[in-house]
Amino acid sequence: xxxxxxxxxxxxxxxxxxxxxxxxxxxxxxxxxxxxxxxxxxxxxxxxxxxxxxxxxxxxxxxxxxxxxxxxxxxxxxxxxxxxxxxxxxxxxxxxxxxxxxxxxxxxxxxxxxxxxxxxxxxxxxxxxxxxxxxxxxxxxxxxxxxxxxxxxxxxxxxxxxxxxxxxxxxxxxxxxxxxxxxxxxxxxxxxxxxxxxxxxxxxxxxxxxxxxxxxxxxxxxxxxxxxxxxxxxxxxxxxxx
Numbered sequence: 515x516x517x518x519x520x521x522x523x524x525x526x527x528x529x530x531x532x533x534x535x536x537x538x539x540x541x542x543x544x545x546x547x548x549x550x551x552x553x554x555x556x557x558x559x560x561x562x563x564x565x566x567x568x569x570x571x572x573x574x575x576x577x578x579x580x581x582x583x584x585x586x587x588x589x590x591x592x593x594x595x596x597x598x599x600x601x602x603x604x605x606x607x608x609x610x611x612x613x614x615x616x617x618x619x620x621x622x623x624x625x626x627x628x629x630x631x632x633x634x635x636x637x638x639x640x641x642x643x644x645x646x647x648x649x650x651x652x653x654x655x656x657x658x659x660x661x662x663x664x665x666x667x668x669x670x671x672x673x674x675x676x677x678x679x680x681x682x683x684x685x686x687x688x689x690x691x692x693x694x695x696x697x698x699x700x701x702x703x704x705x706x707x708x709x710x711x712x713x714x715x716x717x718x719x720x721x722x723x724x725x726x727x728x729x730x731x732x733x734x735x736x737x738x739x740x741x742x743x744x745x746x747x748x749x750x751x752x753x754x755x756x
Contacts, residue, residue, distance in 0.1 A: 594698020
């Protein structure tokens with residue numbers, strides 16, 4: 515077999531850094547790319563679900579003194595993947611271009627901020643999509659704004675405009691956030707902190723460390739509701755049947 519030969523390229527014609535950044539930023543700002551990634555993760559989630567249900571059944575039998583306790587728990591990984599589905603859906607929404615109605619809403623909010631009626635943070639809470647100015651900055655820097663870089667699932671879902679987010683959903687999102695940040699991939703957080711409790715919007719403190727067999731249907735229902743709100747299809751494959 516002959517060794518591959520290098521292709522000769524006139525370096526004066528191509529600016530490889532700009533071409534690479536352009537391709538990267540195009541993907542970074544593509545709602546469809548984010549939604550398709552959510553679909554890929556959701557496919558893995560579906561494969562994992564029956565194994566998780568078997569785990570819960572095994573634990574129930576063990577509690578009745580039947581069988582042995584499972585060696586490995588898939589719960590953290592399942593919740594982490596579910597959190598990543600939600601995160602990709604939300605970030606796909608954030609990088610989409612503003613509609614004319616959203617532009618009008620944002621203009622009114624900016625006017626209220628200028629008149630001192632609202633704080634600047636309120637704009638993002640009501641309209642968190644990237645502006646055309648922010649999109650141009652992303653194209654030049656290849657970096658998303660700080661507000662959509664982390665894993666704050668409760669804030670992300672709220673900022674998409676999905677409503678109402680009740681206490682049960684907020685509590686679930688906090689537990690999924692914990693799984694994404696560390697529970698699904700590390701033995702402990704990377705820094706010591708009060709990691710297992712959080713105060714929700716009703717003012718009460720809730721545990722973020724518990725999990726149970728009722729979580730999968732609740733997670734699926736939340737993802738379905740979020741998809742419908744964002745118009746994110748479960749598949750981009752054309753339906754060729756019929």
